[in-house]
Amino acid sequence: xxxxxxxxxxxxxxxxxxxxxxxxxxxxxxxxxxxxxxxxxxxxxxxxxxxxxxxxxxxxxxxxxxxxxxxxxxxxxxxxxxxxxxxxxxxxxxxxxxxxxxxxxxxxxxxxxxxxxxxxxxxxxxxxxxxxxxxxxxxxxxxxxxxxxxxxxxxxxxxxxxxxxxxxxxxxxxxxxxxxxxxxxxxxxxxxxxxxxxxxxxxxxxxxxxxxxxxxxxxxxxxxxxxxxxxxxxxxxxxxxxxxxxxxxxxxxxxxxxxxxxxxxxxxxxxxxxxxxxxxxxxxxxxxxxxxxxxxxxxxxxxxxxxxxxxxxxxxxxxxxxxxxxxxxxxxxxxxxxxxxxxxxxxxxxxxxxxxxxxxxxxxxxx
Numbered sequence: 023x024x025x026x027x028x029x030x031x032x033x034x035x036x037x038x039x040x041x042x043x044x045x046x047x048x049x050x051x052x053x054x055x056x057x058x059x060x061x062x063x064x065x066x067x068x069x070x071x072x073x074x075x076x077x078x079x080x081x082x083x084x085x086x087x088x089x090x091x092x093x094x095x096x097x098x099x100x101x102x103x104x105x106x107x108x109x110x111x112x113x114x115x116x117x118x119x120x121x122x123x124x125x126x127x128x129x130x131x132x133x134x135x136x137x138x139x140x141x142x143x144x145x146x147x148x149x150x151x152x153x154x155x156x157x158x159x160x161x162x163x164x165x166x167x168x169x170x171x172x173x174x175x176x177x178x179x180x181x182x183x184x185x186x187x188x189x190x191x192x193x194x195x196x197x198x199x200x201x202x203x204x205x206x207x208x209x210x211x212x213x214x215x216x217x218x219x220x221x222x223x224x225x226x227x228x229x230x231x232x233x234x235x236x237x238x239x240x241x242x243x244x245x246x247x248x249x250x251x252x253x254x255x256x257x258x259x260x261x262x263x264x265x266x267x268x269x270x271x272x273x274x275x276x277x278x279x280x281x282x283x284x285x286x287x288x289x290x291x292x293x294x295x296x297x298x299x300x301x302x303x304x305x306x307x308x309x310x311x312x313x314x315x316x317x318x319x320x321x322x323x324x325x326x327x328x329x330x331x332x333x334x335x336x337x338x339x340x341x342x343x344x345x346x347x348x349x350x351x352x353x354x355x356x357x358x359x360x361x362x363x364x365x366x367x368x369x370x371x372x373x374x375x376x377x378x379x380x381x382x383x384x385x386x387x388x389x
Contacts, residue, residue: 030190038128042338042372045055046238059243061308063144074230078096078097078099078111079095079096080093080094080095080096080101081094081096081119081120081121081122081123081332082094082120082122082123082133082332083123083135083332083333083334084123084124084125084131084334085103085125085334085335085336086125086126086127087128087336088105088126088336089103089104089105089128090102090103090104090105090125090128091103091125091141091334092123092125092131092133093108093123094114094120094121094122094123094133095111095120096119096120096121096367097111097119097317098113098114098115098116098118098119098120098135099111099112099113099114099120100112100114100120100123100133100142100147110259112147113147114140114142114387115133115135115138115140115150116135118135118136118138118150119135119136120133120134120135121134121135121164121165121166122165122166122167123167124167124168124169124175125142125169126169126170126172127172128144128213129142129143129144129172130142130143130144130172131169131329132153132167132175132177132187133147134153134165134166134167134177135150136163136164136165137152137153137154137155137156137163137165137179138150138152138153139149139151139152139153139165139167139177139192141185150190151192152192153165153177153185153187153192154177154179154183154184154185154192155183155185155195155387156196158181158255159300161182163179164179164180165177165178166177166178166179166207166208166209166210167210167216168210168211168212169187169212170212170213170214171214173188174186174187174188174212174214174215175187175212176193176210176212176218176221177192177210178198178207178209178210178236179201179207180201180206180207180208181197181200181201181206181207182197182198182199182200182201182207182217182220182222182228183195183196183197184196184197184198184210184220184230184235186215188215196230196234196235197216197233198220198230198235198237199220199222199224199226199228199237199342200212200222200224200226201222201223201224202224204223205222205223205224206223207220207221207222207223208221208222208246208247208248209221209246209247209248209249210249211249211250211251211257212251213251213252213253214254215232215255216231216232216254217229217230217231217232217251217254218230218260219249219251219257219269220235220249221240221246221247221248221249221259222246223244223245223246223247224244224246225239225240225243225244225245225246225261226238226239226240226246227239227240227249227259227267227274230256231254233377238274240259240261240267240274241267241274241275241276242265242276243259243261243265243267244260244261245261245263246259246260246261247260247261247262247286247287247288247289248260248287248288248289248290249290250290250292250315250333250335251269251292252292252293252295253295254271255266255269255270255271255295256269256270256271256292256294256295256296257269258277258290258292258298258310259274259290260280260287260290260300261287262286262287262288263286263287264279264280264282264284264287264302264311265280265287266278266279266280266287266290266300277310277313278315279315280302280308280315281298281308281315281316281317282302282306282317282318283302283304283306284306285302285303285304285306286302286303287300287301287302288301288302288303288331289301289331289332289333290332290333291334291335292335293335293336296311297309297310297311297312297335298310298335299333299335300333301331301332301333302331303331305331306318313356347379
């Protein structure tokens with residue numbers, strides 16, 4: 023599977039970088055493989071060499087600053103951005119498959135390989151350690167993680183079990199929500215040890231202020247897939263069909279429909295209380311600025327068909343998002359183009375962790 027990262031610098035938030043499955047592009051700068059000039063997208067580069075099985079697919083990315091990003095892939099590798107170029111991938115969890123990463127600083131990251139976690143100290147990756155209860159079938163795997171500081175992280179699995187990392191140790195676990203095979207828990211966002219939010223595909227939003235979880239149904243939404251909190255008084259959650267809700271510290275309220283295409287809205291990242299970026303699975307980005315939505319135009323990946331996207335917006339302003347596209351490779355070469363694209367409505371999982379029933383498929387098809 024191929025992976026690309028592109029970068030840009032829209033005036034709304036700052037520099038932007040995009041990842042799509044096999045190649046990478048830097049952020050803000052000059053030639054191929056380096057950062058792009060403001061307002062443009064760089065040419066893609068491929069840090070991973072071609073192999074008979076193709077290139078790794080990137081599933082997670084985190085940028086604590088404009089000059090430091092880490093992206094992790096499904097072959098247990100991690101590639102880093104230094105403000106100019108992306109490094110070749112290096113083993114972070116050899117033989118594993120990394121699906122999430124969170125870096126509060128350039129010298130501390132946590133990446134998840136299923137139920138195990140590996141940490142980055144700016145130089146090397148640790149050995150994997152358990153980070154929560156062992157996965158159970160059909161729910162419990164595909165851990166996500168968020169680390170608001172280098173002293174605190176929280177992971178969540180698709181069953182809804184949240185485990186805290188404090189003082190260098192993974193410790194207490196609690197149930198934030200009930201995830202099922204059809205409606206798994208999808209995302210977690212924490213701003214401190216005393217504020218975390220978890221969302222589930224059932225439409226449930228769970229909030230913790232340090233002790234216990236309070237659950238509520240998102241107003242008018244189901245199929246929740248992503249959440250991002252800039253503070254304990256500013257969060258945005260979105261569902262797959264383009265609807266968003268925001269949190270003001272007291273309650274959740276509808277925030278309108280994300281403008282753009284009918285592709286799935288898959289990821290959100292809010293670098294401040296008034297600014298958020300949302301990515302769709304066609305590679306397009308929309309922007310929310312103090313209550314006003316702005317469409318980002320055509321997909322920055324052209325006609326790419328993506329299975330997943332992830333965004334990371336450092337407080338300084340850069341946005342990096344990382345889709346896993348569906349363009350498979352054979353012996354290192356792209357396969358012939360397929361003209362039918364049905365990842366939304368096909369049987370089985372529509373993308374990792376998402377399995378829609380008939381009514382939900384119809385809801386998306388009618389958008």
